[in-house]
Amino acid sequence: MTDLNTGDTTRRPASPAAHAPATFSTTDPFHTETAEVTGSADSRGTRGDRGAAAARAAMVARLEKAGDLAAGPVREALLALPREVLMPQAYVRRSAPSEEPPRWDLLDWSAPQDRPELLGLLYGGVSVLVQHDGEPLVGRARGTRSGASITSMSTVMGLTASLLEELDLRPGLRVLDVGTGAGVTAAVACQVCGDQGVVSLDRDRHLTDAAAARLADLGFRPEVVCGSGEQGVAGREFDRIFVSYTLERVPTALVEQLAPGGKLLAHVSSASPSWPGLAVVERTADGQITAELRAVEFAHRAGHGVARIWLTKEFRQRMATEPGTWTQRSMLAPPPDSDRGFWLAADHLLGGGLVRDFGAEHVVIGAPGCGSWMRAEAVGHRRWSVTVNGPRDIWKEIQDLADRWRAARSPDRYRLLFDVDGRQRAASECGRLSWQLPAPHPLDEGATS
Numbered sequence: 001m002t003d004l005n006t007g008d009t010t011r012r013p014a015s016p017a018a019h020a021p022a023t024f025s026t027t028d029p030f031h032t033e034t035a036e037v038t039g040s041a042d043s044r045g046t047r048g049d050r051g052a053a054a055a056r057a058a059m060v061a062r063l064e065k066a067g068d069l070a071a072g073p074v075r076e077a078l079l080a081l082p083r084e085v086l087m088p089q090a091y092v093r094r095s096a097p098s099e100e101p102p103r104w105d106l107l108d109w110s111a112p113q114d115r116p117e118l119l120g121l122l123y124g125g126v127s128v129l130v131q132h133d134g135e136p137l138v139g140r141a142r143g144t145r146s147g148a149s150i151t152s153m154s155t156v157m158g159l160t161a162s163l164l165e166e167l168d169l170r171p172g173l174r175v176l177d178v179g180t181g182a183g184v185t186a187a188v189a190c191q192v193c194g195d196q197g198v199v200s201l202d203r204d205r206h207l208t209d210a211a212a213a214r215l216a217d218l219g220f221r222p223e224v225v226c227g228s229g230e231q232g233v234a235g236r237e238f239d240r241i242f243v244s245y246t247l248e249r250v251p252t253a254l255v256e257q258l259a260p261g262g263k264l265l266a267h268v269s270s271a272s273p274s275w276p277g278l279a280v281v282e283r284t285a286d287g288q289i290t291a292e293l294r295a296v297e298f299a300h301r302a303g304h305g306v307a308r309i310w311l312t313k314e315f316r317q318r319m320a321t322e323p324g325t326w327t328q329r330s331m332l333a334p335p336p337d338s339d340r341g342f343w344l345a346a347d348h349l350l351g352g353g354l355v356r357d358f359g360a361e362h363v364v365i366g367a368p369g370c371g372s373w374m375r376a377e378a379v380g381h382r383r384w385s386v387t388v389n390g391p392r393d394i395w396k397e398i399q400d401l402a403d404r405w406r407a408a409r410s411p412d413r414y415r416l417l418f419d420v421d422g423r424q425r426a427a428s429e430c431g432r433l434s435w436q437l438p439a440p441h442p443l444d445e446g447a448t449s
Contacts, residue, residue, distance in 0.1 A: 179244035295340035
């Protein structure tokens with residue numbers, strides 16, 4: 001998966017390959033079974049690598065224990081998927097966070113000395129860094145890279161697994177995977193649904209070229225397309241559509257390509273990364289669209305061209321230590337993190353531009369655009385010390401909206417409404433709390449996904 005997903009619309013089917021199935025036995029604390037993997041007998045030795053099989057089983061067990069994965073086809077697909085085939089190379093950062101320029105080492109599965117560390121990256125559940133500075137993924141030499149940035153990475157496995165479960169994949173379904181990246185979602189869809197109905201789409205030709213080849217190494221031949229993520233595949237219908245990057249609104253073209261009985265998943269947020277939502281869009285058997293926006297804790301990275309705001313190290317330091325414009329004691333508590341429905345509404349209804357410092361000891365929220373911030377510290381039973389700075393009284397804004405949110409029955413999800421003029425609105429069930437999502441960009445929708 002990746003957050004960079006648009007470009008031209010040239011279709012690039014995966015190269016043909018004829019492979020005999022390979023099998024391996026896997027044992028974890030929950031299951032003992034034999035799983036079949038299609039692919040070449042060698043594939044750099046991964047099929048017979050017991051270390052990889054054990055790591056795969058351990059990863060699946062952790063996902064089950066965390067509640068991200070249940071018994072069923074997605075679990076079986078992940079248990080059978082050798083991630084070292086999809087990601088035979090990955091980056092690990094060697095420089096400190098503040099060090100410039102940053103340095104990464106590219107690890108390679110074909111190098112025995114790299115395998116232990118790479119195995120931990122691939123099956124540890126973390127995001128795997130797969131592309132540096134927009135480079136081709138095929139034919140790279142292992143070693144150190146300096147400067148620039150990481151331009152594609154896989155999604156953390158807990159998030160991937162839970163969303164794949166939400167999709168309810170079944171044999172024979174037509175699946176559009178928007179944001180090919182390393183090909184993990186496409187591989188699971190091929191394993192569960194069959195590759196004939198799977199289309200994987202990404203804006204980066206280097207990613208689609210590599211994914212097509214590596215999926216073919218696994219015996220999967222989905223249609224791999226280099227093109228606009230938000231435009232989807234014109235003239236086609238899909239039973240499941242999965243977008244692996246965060247957007248400001250649900251792409252209209254993707255909704256139109258949803259077949260009767262189909263489901264679409266996409267993360268939606270403002271420029272702030274702090275309080276995302278998950279759009280769940282379904283088309284009924286008679287063709288009607290129903291949708292909701294759920295408040296969630298974690299989301300995909302923002303898509304290519306989507307604006308993002310951040311708290312700089314200097315700004316975080318000021319919010320943590322400076323006295324501010326005023327400080328007062330309050331019996332009102334800030335809404336807890338568990339009230340995600342409130343924070344999702346706050347992200348959109350408080351004028352935007354607010355970012356939470358989740359690494360701070362106290363509740364600290366800043367507005368980088370104007371320099372305003374607030375800090376709330378618990379100082380006893382139901383007592384808070386609140387410090388505010390800047391032209392915005394963020395504390396008052398939050399408390400006023402909290403009253404409105406409670407009056408709207410404290411929703412944790414909102415109806416997502418698609419108007420005939422193209423506008424998209426989120427509204428509480430009772431209608432007392434609502435907001436409009438941003439309009440499409442002036443360019444063709446999808447040009448900046």
